Amino acid sequence: MSDTLIHEIETLLVDLPTIRPHKLSMTTMACQTMVIIRLRLSDGTEGLGEATTIGGLSYGPESPEGIKQTIDTYLAPLLIGQPSHNLNALRACLDRHARGNSFAKSGLETALLDAEGKRRGLSVAELLGGARHTHLPVLWTLASGDTQKDIDEAFQRLEERRHCDFKLKIGANPVDQDVRHVAAIKAALGDRASVRVDVNQAWDEATAARGIDALEAAGIDLIEQPIPAREFAGLTRLAQRFVVPMLADEAVHDARDGFTLAAGGFGDAFALKIAKAGGPRSVLELAHVAQAAGVGLYGGTMLEGTIGTAASLHAWATLPEMTWGTEMFGPLLLKDDIVAEPLRYHEFGVDLPAGPGLGIALDEDKLTHYSRK
Numbered sequence: 590m591s592d593t594l595i596h597e598i599e600t601l602l603v604d605l606p607t608i609r610p611h612k613l614s615m616t617t618m619a620c621q622t623m624v625i626i627r628l629r630l631s632d633g634t635e636g637l638g639e640a641t642t643i644g645g646l647s648y649g650p651e652s653p654e655g656i657k658q659t660i661d662t663y664l665a666p667l668l669i670g671q672p673s674h675n676l677n678a679l680r681a682c683l684d685r686h687a688r689g690n691s692f693a694k695s696g697l698e699t700a701l702l703d704a705e706g707k708r709r710g711l712s713v714a715e716l717l718g719g720a721r722h723t724h725l726p727v728l729w730t731l732a733s734g735d736t737q738k739d740i741d742e743a744f745q746r747l748e749e750r751r752h753c754d755f756k757l758k759i760g761a762n763p764v765d766q767d768v769r770h771v772a773a774i775k776a777a778l779g780d781r782a783s784v785r786v787d788v789n790q791a792w793d794e795a796t797a798a799r800g801i802d803a804l805e806a807a808g809i810d811l812i813e814q815p816i817p818a819r820e821f822a823g824l825t826r827l828a829q830r831f832v833v834p835m836l837a838d839e840a841v842h843d844a845r846d847g848f849t850l851a852a853g854g855f856g857d858a859f860a861l862k863i864a865k866a867g868g869p870r871s872v873l874e875l876a877h878v879a880q881a882a883g884v885g886l887y888g889g890t891m892l893e894g895t896i897g898t899a900a901s902l903h904a905w906a907t908l909p910e911m912t913w914g915t916e917m918f919g920p921l922l923l924k925d926d927i928v929a930e931p932l933r934y935h936e937f938g939v940d941l942p943a944g945p946g947l948g949i950a951l952d953e954d955k956l957t958h959y960s961r962k
């Protein structure tokens with residue numbers, strides 16, 4: 590039997606408006622831009638992938654426009670004409686010829702897994718060894734920028750039984766103002782909800798120590814990336830100093846970062862993201878390092894749409910229950926979708942879509958409507 594070859598790779602920039610402004614320490618989002626990848630095999634099978642970041646270049650080093658160019662100009666030509674079945678060989682080829690660019694590689698790895706899954710009649714989770722869960726917990730981020738609006742939104746989510754864990758985006762305002770905002774929300778919700786914060790690197794270590802002290806006293810459960818990404822020693826000091834755990838996000842991209850942090854004495858928790866690690870297979874290498882080091886796991890998002898969210902869910906489903914659950918709510922932050930069947934959110938979580946592949950089909954009219962011309 591002759592090999593199935595990678596025949597064509599198409600990339601599209603897709604802009605979808607958010608349901609409300611989403612305010613982070615470094616930017617406020619009114620729209621999300623996704624790079625959608627359509628990878629076609631010689632037998633006609635199509636694999637879907639997504640590469641998505643936050644706020645252009647304000648969050649990470651790859652922009653949507655840059656990701657599209659990188660794939661079109663450099664990465665797609667490396668894959669076209671190659672047999673599709675050996676993901677290890679394809680991945681090694683990409684890494685040999687292109688440094689970094691983990692977001693672009695994640696989108697391609699997703700599309701390759703989707704295509705191979707469809708071709709072999711297996712879900713992406715099955716290609717990754719098999720799903721241990723079919724329903725995963727999902728947190729919601731409160732980031733309207735207004736304390737009362739956030740409280741109202743949290744109660745609505747609780748009543749719908751859609752979310753019972755909340756993450757607050759802070760760091761854009763002076764620390765005392767942020768602490769008052771967080772403490773008011775935690776006081777309103779009480780024991781009905783777990784409340785965590787994400788500072789997105791906005792504090793220096795001294796400010797962090799002051800802020801975390803007050804947040805711990807207010808009953809906050811988890812402090813995400815309080816100081817700049819590269820300050821591993823500072824993050825480790827904060828983790829050792831406070832009872833409330835630190836969640837490394839921007840600090841930990843792949844297995845190498847995870848190993849360095851753990852070897853340096855950091856033992857709290859890692860936010861796994863397929864985009865940071867370079868794909869659903871690559872992110873599991875980090876998860877395995879974390880498990881070996883006794884570091885807690887959290888299924889993180891770059892606020893991807895349904896394709897990137899589904900790809901992440903297939904990876905998380907292969908792991909034991911994660912200590913901190915997941916934040917795979919990206920599609921719920923968007924006013925519309927480009928897929929035929931949305932993901933099913935209920936009972937404080939989301940169902941793993943059934944395969945083959947990702948188990949996701951495009952709505953061609955919506956895709957055309959929201960694609961950049």
Ligand SMILES: O=C(O)C[C@H]1C=CC(=O)O1
Pocket residue numbers: 643730732758787789838889890891892916
């Ligand atoms: O965690 C981040 O830094 C990015 C993202 C994830 C959820 C959210 O609201 O923003």
Ligand SMILES: [Mn+2]
Pocket residue numbers: 787789813814838839860
């Ligand atoms: Mn984060």
